[in-house]
Amino acid sequence: MESNKKKLTTASGSPYVEHENTMSVGARGPLLLQDYIYHEKMAHFNRERIPERVVHAKGSGAYGKFTVTNDITKYSRAKLFKEIGKETKVFLRFSTVGGEKGSADTERDPRGFAVKFYTEDGNWDLVGNNTPIFFIKDPKKFDDFIHTQKRDPKTNCKSPTMMWDYWSLNPESIHQVLILMSDRGTPYSYRNMNGYGSHTFSFINKNNETFWIKFHFKTAQGIKNFTNSEAEEMRGKDPDWAQHDLVQVIEKGDFPKWSLKVQIMTQEESKTFKWNPFDLTKIWPHKDFPLIDVGVLELNKIPDNYFADVEQAAFAPAHVVDGISYSPDKMLQGRLLSYPDAHRYRLGANYEQIPVNKCPYAVNNYQRDGYMRVDGNGDSNPNYRPNSFDDIVADESYKQPPMQLDSSVADWYDRNAPGENDHFTQPGMLFRNVMNNSEKKNTIHNIVGAMKGIDGPKKEIIVNRQLCHWFRVDVELGKAVAAGLGVNVENILKELGKH
Numbered sequence: 036m037e038s039n040k041k042k043l044t045t046a047s048g049s050p051y052v053e054h055e056n057t058m059s060v061g062a063r064g065p066l067l068l069q070d071y072i073y074h075e076k077m078a079h080f081n082r083e084r085i086p087e088r089v090v091h092a093k094g095s096g097a098y099g100k101f102t103v104t105n106d107i108t109k110y111s112r113a114k115l116f117k118e119i120g121k122e123t124k125v126f127l128r129f130s131t132v133g134g135e136k137g138s139a140d141t142e143r144d145p146r147g148f149a150v151k152f153y154t155e156d157g158n159w160d161l162v163g164n165n166t167p168i169f170f171i172k173d174p175k176k177f178d179d180f181i182h183t184q185k186r187d188p189k190t191n192c193k194s195p196t197m198m199w200d201y202w203s204l205n206p207e208s209i210h211q212v213l214i215l216m217s218d219r220g221t222p223y224s225y226r227n228m229n230g231y232g233s234h235t236f237s238f239i240n241k242n243n244e245t246f247w248i249k250f251h252f253k254t255a256q257g258i259k260n261f262t263n264s265e266a267e268e269m270r271g272k273d274p275d276w277a278q279h280d281l282v283q284v285i286e287k288g289d290f291p292k293w294s295l296k297v298q299i300m301t302q303e304e305s306k307t308f309k310w311n312p313f314d315l316t317k318i319w320p321h322k323d324f325p326l327i328d329v330g331v332l333e334l335n336k337i338p339d340n341y342f343a344d345v346e347q348a349a350f351a352p353a354h355v356v357d358g359i360s361y362s363p364d365k366m367l368q369g370r371l372l373s374y375p376d377a378h379r380y381r382l383g384a385n386y387e388q389i390p391v392n393k394c395p396y397a398v399n400n401y402q403r404d405g406y407m408r409v410d411g412n413g414d415s416n417p418n419y420r421p422n423s424f425d426d427i428v429a430d431e432s433y434k435q436p437p438m439q440l441d442s443s444v445a446d447w448y449d450r451n452a453p454g455e456n457d458h459f460t461q462p463g464m465l466f467r468n469v470m471n472n473s474e475k476k477n478t479i480h481n482i483v484g485a486m487k488g489i490d491g492p493k494k495e496i497i498v499n500r501q502l503c504h505w506f507r508v509d510v511e512l513g514k515a516v517a518a519g520l521g522v523n524v525e526n527i528l529k530e531l532g533k534h
């Protein structure tokens with residue numbers, strides 16, 4: 036008898052009746068190869084996992100909207116900023132960085148803060164973190180750096196020795212390490228932290244003028260962090276705490292919000308800025324480059340299926356839209372290549388057809404074929420250009436002004452050359468001017484606890500090298516860390532005196 040109920044079917048749509056029991060030769064006999072349904076079920080099950088992200092493997096995501104609250108059209112012609120009140124659909128994925136897909140949400144780690152804006156000029160991905168800076172400023176160093184945050188090749192355990200060896204040999208990391216060691220390294224939830232585009236980007240206005248930009252998302256929920264011991268406790272109690280928290284608040288209608296703000300630097304200002312304005316280990320001080328309001332980001336829907344949308348979400352800093360563009364920031368330049376490359380490996384060449392990644396507006400080009408092409412593949416339209424048949428145009432109004440460069444000399448970048456080597460002033464500003472006494476105390480406690488894990492035959496060299504860096508940030512900080520580690524400060528001061 037026909038009924039309105041859905042029938043159980045194979046993947047090819049053929050209805051079947053036996054889901055749990057195999058076809059076999061009697062109760063005590065072997066199975067029959069012809070039980071295709073069993074093979075299909077198991078074969079698909081064996082293929083359920085896709086490669087996890089090498090970094091940012093553990094994540095949580097939600098849909099929402101971005102609403103413009105302030106007119107910034109004199110800086111950017113991007114259509115999503117066109118008028119106050121304009122709304123754009125977004126998808127945001129938060130993540131930890133170094134842990135695997137099953138790791139705890141409260142690990143001491145930066146947090147990813149990646150936003151996809153579905154704009155009428157294509158998808159804009161602002162792929163940031165919860166810190167305004169990063170550990171390194173040359174992308175060629177990224178794989179080595181991440182290896183030190185992952186597992187030791189022999190013990191397969193995390194290794195504080197590898198971490199501090201690398202950080203101490205790369206003093207440009209210290210600004211980010213200081214933030215990581217503060218209580219901001221263990222945010223209470225994804226709702227209670229800021230997001231930053233981190234890189235320097237550019238805005239282009241309708242007169243083709245270019246401005247350098249930093250993006251900031253300020254949490255409306257307020258900054259709230261775990262102390263080290265609270266984070267450790269939560270790791271055991273609920274390793275998926277941040278995921279639970281995000282799902283719970285959104286499901287009950289308590290939608291988290293952030294205000295998007297920008298700092299703007301003119302081309303002229305960039306020439307006289309005290310630091311390299313394209314250096315990812317540096318911030319732009321607020322008093323020199325005040326925050327300008329842009330809009331409000333709200334998260335209001337948990338995806339119905341985690342794998343479909345959160346696991347398959349693919350963000351790329353290369354995805355900008357008219358009115359927003361790149362800068363000479365070397366880390367950004369490196370990420371323009373590596374993010375789409377990672378997605379092609381993980382999800383395939385057609386990853387932008389997966390619903391969460393798909394531009395909801397027109398996509399017209401001559402890319403064809405490849406694994407999992409599921410969008411009709413351009414139908415019978417020409418697959419080459421130029422051609423005499425279609426009416427696809429390259430619209431000149433989207434042309435950007437040329438990027439002006441200061442140098443015509445090609446050579447290896449020296450991150451420690453004069454002008455590039457001030458690794459210490461800004462972390463010093465953070466420690467001395469921004470942190471209150473209790474934040475300082477917790478930060479020192481966390482640094483000492485983390486550095487106590489350094490072990491092995493090079494322990495003394497690594498500890499002393501890193502201590503020198505803490506002293507260069509701030510003498511009181513250096514002294515406090517040395518005291519916590521039980522190290523004689525005289526030797527360190529002698530070492531510092533040599534430089």
Ligand code: NDP
Binds near residue numbers: 167321
């Ligand atoms: P401001 O006093 O104007 O700003 C200080 C900033 O530090 C605020 O954005 C604040 O964020 C943030 N902050 C507060 N506590 C911490 C912490 N424990 N770890 C990281 N950030 C924290 O100073 P300046 O702009 O002159 O910058 C001084 C230092 O502040 C910088 O060297 C940098 O280390 C840090 N900083 C600067 C940012 C910038 O873009 N200028 C951004 C973030 C940090 P909130 O207001 O949301 O609490």
